[in-house]
Amino acid sequence: MTTPExxxxxxxxxxYRLRVSSTARTALTAEWGRCRWIWNxxxxxxxxxxxxxxxxxxxxxxxxxxxxxxxxxxxxxITPWLREGSSVPQQQIVRDxxxxxxxxxxxxxxxxxxxxxxxxxxxxxxxxxxxxLNYTRHGFRIKDGRLxxxxxxxxxxxxxxxxxxxxxxxxxxxxxxxxx
Numbered sequence: 120m121t122t123p124e125x126x127x128x129x130x131x132x133x134x135y136r137l138r139v140s141s142t143a144r145t146a147l148t149a150e151w152g153r154c155r156w157i158w159n160x161x162x163x164x165x166x167x168x169x170x171x172x173x174x175x176x177x178x179x180x181x182x183x184x185x186x187x188x189x190x191x192x193x194x195x196x197i198t199p200w201l202r203e204g205s206s207v208p209q210q211q212i213v214r215d216x217x218x219x220x221x222x223x224x225x226x227x228x229x230x231x232x233x234x235x236x237x238x239x240x241x242x243x244x245x246x247x248x249x250x251x252l253n254y255t256r257h258g259f260r261i262k263d264g265r266l267x268x269x270x271x272x273x274x275x276x277x278x279x280x281x282x283x284x285x286x287x288x289x290x291x292x293x294x295x296x297x298x299x
Contacts, residue, residue, distance in 0.1 A: 131283070133280075133282065133286075135276050135278065135279060136276075136277040136279075136298065137266070137274045137275065137276055137277070137291070137299040138274070138275040138276075138277060139274060139275075139299045140275075143272055143273065143274055144299075146271070146272045147250060147252065147272060147293075147299070149203075149204070150204050150205065150208060150252055150270060150272070151250035151251075151252060152245075153200070153201055153203075153204040153209065154204075154208050155243045155245070155248065156201070157191060157194070157209050157212050157213065158212050158216055158240070158242075158243050159242050159243060160190065160194065161187055161190070161212075161213060161216040161240070162216075162241065162242050164182055164187065164190060165182045165220060165239070165240070168180045168181065168182040169182075182220070183217065184213065184214065184217045187213045187216065187217060188210070188213060191209060191210065191213055195209070204270055205258060205268070205269035205270035206269075207254055207255060207257060207269045208252045208253060208254060208258065208269075211253040211254070211255060211258075212253070215253065219237070219240045220239065220240055222237045223236065223237045223238060223239045249292065249293050249294065249295065250291075250292060250293045251290065251291075251292040251293075252290070252291045252292070253288065253289075253290050254269065254288060254289045254290075254291070255287075255288050256287055256288065257269075258289075259289045261276075261282075261286070264276065264278065266291075268289075268291070274291070
């Protein structure tokens, strides 16, 4: 799928199957657990700010990316199990939350009908949400045909075709059938 941009160039998205060892599966699941916890903390912070602003209209607070980044930094500082994981997918989950929340607030401001609105981000439950980890340029590399993720996770990729250029990001996810 390509997405046209202003200068005539496009972004291409490619999907490949991964062969995940039991060690890598454990590491990916643990990383997803940390990211899911951060997402749920962002949802809780957003709800807390909403309630505070409703009760104290004179003392308005915001729940933007800067406040959430500070929350993540503080959580990584005081929580050892959170520090065990890579910061790249954790920062990306905060950015994804910010985009989701901003879209929901924009739809509310534009007074779209309820059926057309994006809903506010909700808590991700352990058994119901399939793992999805996003890695930006600094969080992965492709070496010898294998995908090396930040945090020491190495995955074997089933290459169905060559990549035309160096990828700018990688999304590792598990589908509903359990395939990565």
